[in-house]
Ligand code: SF4
């Protein structure tokens with residue numbers, strides 16, 4: 001069985017949207033496009049109020065190496081450039097009145113591109129990791145280490161989310177060609193696609209299409225277990241290589257990228273399409289019509305909820321998956337390149353119980369896929385012992401939520417891990 005140590009088996013709840021074919025969400029009258037849609041520094045505004053922009057036109061310029069350009073998702077007039085809330089904080093937004101014409105600027109298609117041309121095209125189209133991390137893809141494809149293995153992450157282990165699954169079924173040839181361009185940029189002629197074994201049907205489709213398109217891709221079915229889609233866990237399951245503490249996958253010769261990222265790369269290379277829309281899942285018990293849909297960046301979450309039918313009795317709104325996503329107090333935020341899901345959960349799906357004292361059961365230790373001792377880190381950080389939290393490896397936490405999921409005392413362990421990391425960073429590592 002291809003898998004990794006520890007982890008949890010959570011209810012998948014994927015059947016709500018798994019059979020919903022990808023549809024197009026009509027664009028709203030106004031979009032509010034965040035200039036921070038990626039890891040690294042926020043992009044700098046490239047337009048001012050009153051400008052006319054086309055879809056695909058640059059409205060934010062990458063600020064530094066770890067950053068990415070941001071493009072308009074509609075054509076129309078810039079109404080404002082101002083700070084607004086995001087799913088995780090605040091950043092500058094470009095607000096554009098959609099003129100409904102969708103005039104577009106795209107780059108010329110590339111035929112048989114060389115590796116350097118592929119990487120440049122990915123930069124020019126502002127593509128970032130669309131699984132949620134948002135790391136600029138072109139930077140990932142220029143590693144200093146020698147790479148011998150390229151993996152496309154199709155695990156999609158977060159409950160409820162099904163957009164990657166639908167891409168693998170409906171955009172099979174495109175995402176495979178995109179992955180081949182990325183492998184080519186890395187100097188490789190073969191790549192792997194890692195899936196959980198609850199997606200065996202997608203693996204079969206991929207194998208057939210890869211064969212007919214003459215693409216050298218190997219599907220690897222891994223055990224359905226959370227967090228199988230975490231980078232280090234997927235690498236271990238497929239290659240048995242361990243990425244050491246504080247190191248990147250490239251240190252063991254591996255690069256991992258997401259299914260949607262590969263689809264965007266294909267469109268960038270073959271159509272010159274900039275990254276300004278994506279497929280996301282809208283699901284949860286509070287959604288009347290769970291969907292997988294193309295959504296333009298800058299589209300208001302409230303608009304999407306209204307379109308899909310939101311229950312008035314819903315208890316929780318989450319951007320992303322229920323394990324690693326971010327709970328929201330307001331739906332007045334915008335979709336970005338990394339928004340893989342919008343979940344509206346009913347009270348019975350989000351039962352809150354107040355935290356109690358730790359009973360030293362060690363369930364969190366047995367669940368942690370990074371082999372940490374969350375109970376000790378929690379105790380250290382609550383007593384102000386930042387050194388202790390660092391000693392117990394808080395910086396290696398991937399914030400997967402397994403520990404909190406299994407804790408019978410309902411301790412908010414992920415919050416403790418985040419707090420510990422923040423305090424260690426603020427103080428500067430002494431390790
Ligand atoms: S300590 Fe971090 S890595 Fe370990 S289970 Fe908890 S959230 Fe996941």
Ligand code: SF4
Nearest residue numbers: 358359361362364407
């Ligand atoms: S799972 Fe919860 S109760 Fe058990 S040891 Fe960990 S923190 Fe304590």
